[in-house]
Amino acid sequence: MLGLNNKDTKLLIAVAVLTLLAPFILNPFPADSAMAQFNAGYPDLMQRFVIFGIFAIGFNILFGLTGYLSFGHAAFLGIGSYAAVWIFKLFTYNVVPAIALAVIMAGLFSVVIGYVSLRRSGIYFSILTLAFAQMSFALAYSVLSNPKFNLTNGETGLQVYSGDLQMFHRDSLPDLPHLFGLSMRSTYNLDLGAWSFSFNAGYYLCAIVLMLVFYLSIRIFRSPFGLMLRAIKSNQTRMSYTGLNPRPHTLAAFVISGMYAGLAGGLMAAMDPLAGAERMQWTASGEVVLMTILGGTGTLIGPVLGAGFIKYFENIFSKINDSILHEWFAFLPDGLENFMVFIVHPFIGKGWHLTLGILFMLVVIFLPGGLVEGGQRIGKWIKNRGKAKDSGATTEPAE
Amino acid sequence: MGILEVKDVGKRFGGLQALGDVNLSVKENTVHAIIGPNGAGKSTLLNCLVGKLIPDTGSVMFDGQSVLGRSPHEINQMGISRVFQTPEIFGDLSVMENMMIPCFAKRDGSFRMRAIENTMREKDVVEKAEAMLVDMNMADKRHMNAASMSRGDKRRLEIGMCLAQEPRLLLLDEPTAGMARADTNNTIDLLKQISDERDITIAIIEHDMHVVFSLAQRITVLAQGTPLVEDNPENIKGHPKVREAYLGETAA
Ligand SMILES: Nc1ncnc2c1ncn2[C@@H]1O[C@H](COP(=O)(O)OP(=O)(O)O)[C@@H](O)[C@H]1O
Ligand SMILES: [Mg+2]
Numbered sequence: 019m020l021g022l023n024n025k026d027t028k029l030l031i032a033v034a035v036l037t038l039l040a041p042f043i044l045n046p047f048p049a050d051s052a053m054a055q056f057n058a059g060y061p062d063l064m065q066r067f068v069i070f071g072i073f074a075i076g077f078n079i080l081f082g083l084t085g086y087l088s089f090g091h092a093a094f095l096g097i098g099s100y101a102a103v104w105i106f107k108l109f110t111y112n113v114v115p116a117i118a119l120a121v122i123m124a125g126l127f128s129v130v131i132g133y134v135s136l137r138r139s140g141i142y143f144s145i146l147t148l149a150f151a152q153m154s155f156a157l158a159y160s161v162l163s164n165p166k167f168n169l170t171n172g173e174t175g176l177q178v179y180s181g182d183l184q185m186f187h188r189d190s191l192p193d194l195p196h197l198f199g200l201s202m203r204s205t206y207n208l209d210l211g212a213w214s215f216s217f218n219a220g221y222y223l224c225a226i227v228l229m230l231v232f233y234l235s236i237r238i239f240r241s242p243f244g245l246m247l248r249a250i251k252s253n254q255t256r257m258s259y260t261g262l263n264p265r266p267h268t269l270a271a272f273v274i275s276g277m278y279a280g281l282a283g284g285l286m287a288a289m290d291p292l293a294g295a296e297r298m299q300w301t302a303s304g305e306v307v308l309m310t311i312l313g314g315t316g317t318l319i320g321p322v323l324g325a326g327f328i329k330y331f332e333n334i335f336s337k338i339n340d341s342i343l344h345e346w347f348a349f350l351p352d353g354l355e356n357f358m359v360f361i362v363h364p365f366i367g368k369g370w371h372l373t374l375g376i377l378f379m380l381v382v383i384f385l386p387g388g389l390v391e392g393g394q395r396i397g398k399w400i401k402n403r404g405k406a407k408d409s410g411a412t413t414e415p416a417e
Numbered sequence: 418m419g420i421l422e423v424k425d426v427g428k429r430f431g432g433l434q435a436l437g438d439v440n441l442s443v444k445e446n447t448v449h450a451i452i453g454p455n456g457a458g459k460s461t462l463l464n465c466l467v468g469k470l471i472p473d474t475g476s477v478m479f480d481g482q483s484v485l486g487r488s489p490h491e492i493n494q495m496g497i498s499r500v501f502q503t504p505e506i507f508g509d510l511s512v513m514e515n516m517m518i519p520c521f522a523k524r525d526g527s528f529r530m531r532a533i534e535n536t537m538r539e540k541d542v543v544e545k546a547e548a549m550l551v552d553m554n555m556a557d558k559r560h561m562n563a564a565s566m567s568r569g570d571k572r573r574l575e576i577g578m579c580l581a582q583e584p585r586l587l588l589l590d591e592p593t594a595g596m597a598r599a600d601t602n603n604t605i606d607l608l609k610q611i612s613d614e615r616d617i618t619i620a621i622i623e624h625d626m627h628v629v630f631s632l633a634q635r636i637t638v639l640a641q642g643t644p645l646v647e648d649n650p651e652n653i654k655g656h657p658k659v660r661e662a663y664l665g666e667t668a669a
Contacts, residue, residue, distance in 0.1 A: 242542075256505040263527040
């Protein structure tokens with residue numbers, strides 16, 4: 019279907035079903051129950067899952083296929099956000115031109131940054147991208163924000179003010195980002211007994227974009243271009259002596275992944291019309307590296323899983339505070355209860371990065387292929403167990 | 418006028434004159450061997466032909482065009498393919514994928530953006546790669562990871578990948594170095610077959626005299642960066658200077 023083989027079609031359908039049904043899947047616990055804190059079906063969290071998924075899918079096209087590790091991709095995400103907010107300020111709250119310009123601007127910047135950085139490979143390439151990203155951050159944070167020429171609005175972040183031009187804005191349209199009149203904030207709440215589910219317009223826009231760009235990434239992985247990118251990762255010497263020029267291949271991959279990042283940045287601004295420099299900081303660039311490795315570098319679905327995993331646990335762990343911990347450990351004797359809270363305390367709230375670090379180390383050490391490898395191992399284990407029980411008496415259904 | 422004309426090529430590494438005034442002419446559709454003791458400058462000469470090194474002096478003409486100053490992929494696209502001393506293949510990819518890459522390079526040139534097309538539906542490339550694998554006697558290994566093959570098979574694959582590009586000149590740098598006798602003989606047979614069946618010129622650097630005398634129609638002896646003699650195998654065998662060069666090597 020759609021020019022994909024069976025396995026890829028199944029994967030695409032699985033992603034489509036999961037993203038479209040996410041409001042149900044992510045809200046398995048009744049709204050009033052104690053478990054409700056593990057629900058993730060809120061519009062803004064679901065939007066983040068999908069937006070970072072897009073960011074990581076694009077990053078994986080560069081890092082997963084060519085092996086070039088960029089530490090500066092958050093710069094393109096930030097550029098996308100700024101571009102989108104400028105469209106909101108000057109022209110219209112319609113998200114289509116905003117997202118389009120976000121992708122184009124990120125593409126232009128990645129041509130320049132990629133052209134320079136790709137003159138080196140390995141660690142030098144990574145350092146060059148990092149340097150560029152920190153320069154972009156500095157530009158956005160202070161240099162391009164002065165009374166005479168204020169492009170980024172510095173520390174405060176770029177946002178839309180009532181005095182802004184908004185040339186094509188009409189009163190009949192929502193005073194927030196919208197898709198031809200459909201506000202990105204509009205949400206339909208469905209209450210089923212004790213359960214509550216939210217269907218948010220912004221989330222569904224992001225979800226549809228995710229499906230499109232995920233499909234595109236499958237096509238790239240299976241294309242001659244994708245094969246060349248994997249060849250670059252495997253052996254650049256053989257590549258050159260086979261008459262292939264590695265440079266334009268890596269640059270194209272860099273620009274594509276930069277445009278994915280810009281798209282993510284544009285969507286971020288479309289969900290919440292502001293753009294801040296912190297989005298471009300090196301920690302943000304590092305986060306997408308973690309997502310990709312955690313999920314499974316070079317696999318199709320891995321980056322999406324990694325992004326979801328990190329954003330989910332970030333949300334859960336950073337929300338837990340000491341009083342919640344006391345509730346959890348209330349069944350213990352007082353002294354032990356306080357002791358347990360004391361032990362767990364550093365890993366929650368602001369200390370969530372500590373938890374992330376440990377999770378990341380565990381995955382890298384025990385599952386070098388990331389969550390995808392974990393899934394495959396579990397799949398194999400279940401299959402083998404089934405076989406051992408049946409001992410070949412019944413035939414297993416194929417696939 | 419040969420297909421490859423090397424004129425007065427010199428190359429210096431710091432204080433070491435690795436090549437000094439090398440002149441060499443390789444005739445079309447022959448097998449030309451370059452022999453010489455270790456450190457004679459054979460690999461350096463070959464690197465000057467494929468764009469890995471730029472000689473300090475002299476000129477290198479391939480089919481009437483200079484190769485100097487061009488990058489390796491451009492020289493390859495002119496029709497020169499190279500087999501390395503240790504096989505250079507795409508270890509992470511399958512054998513079939515390894516074979517498809519040179520087929521794409523031949524068809525599409527050094528860069529063509531084909532990011533939406535499905536690789537396995539590029540019928541012409543798939544068929545050509547499959548036929549090449551059959552020729553190389555490794556069709557049964559097509560799904561194997563290239564890195565997991567034996568050294569002899571890697572060498573075969575590398576030669577096959579070069580041939581898939583239909584080069585006019587095939588350069589080999591000690592293709593049998595470190596190989597067992599059986600693998601060496603297989604490689605000799607393969608190269609013989611290639612030069613008999615195809616419109617191709619082969620220039621081979623070799624240490625193993627058995628290989629050289631079974632294959633070459635023309636031999637250049639290189640010692641200390643300069644050609645001693647160039648002649649046919651019969652004359653080379655008995656040449657006093659050659660014996661001296663090789664005796665010198667064993668005495669050292
Ligand atoms: N990149 C290099 N830098 C410095 N010296 C080199 C380099 N490559 C080769 N040499 C030297 O040049 C001489 C010729 O080497 P080479 O061409 O590899 O010889 P051969 O292949 O005939 O054994 C040797 O003395 C070697 O040490
Ligand atoms: Mg050598």
